[in-house]
Amino acid sequence: MTWANNLDVDAVLISHDHIDHIGGVAELAEDVPLYCTPLVAKALPPNRAWHPLPERGSLAVEGIIVTTGQAGHSLGGVWLHLAVGGGIFYSGDACFESRLFPFDTPPPARIALLDASYGSYDQPQAYCVQAISERLDQPLAFPVPETGRALEMALWLAEEADRRQLTLAIDPVIRDNLAALLALPATLRRPVLDHSIRLLLARQNACPPTLQLMCDRNDTPAQWPNHHLLHTGYLTPDRRAQLAAGEISWQRWNVHLRASHLVALADQLGVTQVVPLFTRFSDNELNAWQGLLGDRLCTAQRFSTHSRLVTFPV
The missing domain is CATH 3.40.50.10890 (Rossmann fold)
Structure with missing residues (x-):
């Protein structure tokens, strides 16, 4: 058994090609539609079918408008915004500080799933x-x-x-x-x-x-x-x-959102719920995020929208 057995999804959207974000593609059934940018597609298993995401733009995926923008993290990498239930924003891995990769301003969203790989770290x-x-x-x-x-x-x-x-x-x-x-x-x-x-x-x-x-x-x-x-x-x-x-x-070279940038992005999006991703919540870290995000902090794994149930791993 693997995580992909009996997986009931309409499509998989891939933010970028780093192994911790794309490595599980080999376990997906061949009939699961994949969406990624052309540069990211180069890292897919050989002969795997895929549909193109724009590096910056919008398209309809299973009846949902998906908007993408540059995430500031990697070649071909994008953030994702789904026009569902007031807007759901997924940063993937993201960074404001890259000297090469821009970070595009996303549309407003009610729920944001944000790269918190660095926890409460905030060194420039x-x-x-x-x-x-x-x-x-x-x-x-x-x-x-x-x-x-x-x-x-x-x-x-x-x-x-x-x-x-x-x-x-x-x-x-x-x-x-x-x-x-x-x-x-x-x-x-x-x-x-x-x-x-x-x-x-x-x-x-x-x-x-x-x-x-x-x-x-x-x-x-x-x-x-x-x-x-x-x-x-x-x-x-x-x-x-x-x-x-x-x-x-x-010695770290920043390639993820540090804490103050995550909060700034949440403020910019105008969200009511923020799910910090790719991090473990020790008591100290949880207290830090509660101090930074207040009532917006959410650690739930499932969100109910007006149109459908959306499931996210934390």
Whole structure:
């Protein structure tokens, strides 16, 4: 038995291609309609049928108007707004702070399911970048998701390498994704960066490099004997053990909504209920969210609308 057995859904809308959001597609029945943007579709299982979502726009899905916009998190990623029961907004993974990916203002909604991956954490991106910059005095390797922070970190590392006269190598897959971003309409990326992207794409990889940005392939310290691994996102249990043993380092690079941004988005939407997603509620975290969201905080898993029952995992 899997989570997809006897699943009674009309369609599946996919926000972006990171494995924790798209990995379960292989378990879905072939007759379940999938909707995603063309860039996200590249990560689907081979020959899996899909329907296109616009990177920014609206369409009807099973009689419901679905509006999408840029979520500020990854290549091809979108937020989703369903015109049901006063509006339901789903952020997927989202961020206000990306230097590459814009975040589009969504329509008003009554219910918002928002990316709360960071809990009540609220450190600005500038702090994170400064903390990483202070570690660039040693050979470092950065394993990163290939369609997410990899792209903006590539630009930043190129700037830092030039400023400090360090050598740099960037994974070819990351380069390909930067080229794919450059090929999109200019409004789907932050302005004034096209020249920097072109310069990076023309840049030759150093061999050997002082700084190495590569797609995360479950890299271990033993695979990088000449570099120290610095992780910037989620750590698996094995990597948490490596961090505790001093074998790797970690410093967050913000790619999710931090607490004040989640509250600002809820205010902007005008919601009456907010479901914080992708987080565990310890007593301290629950108290923090109650303080931030007040009566709008909701941890229920089911919402009844005027037209149908809508079920969401928390």
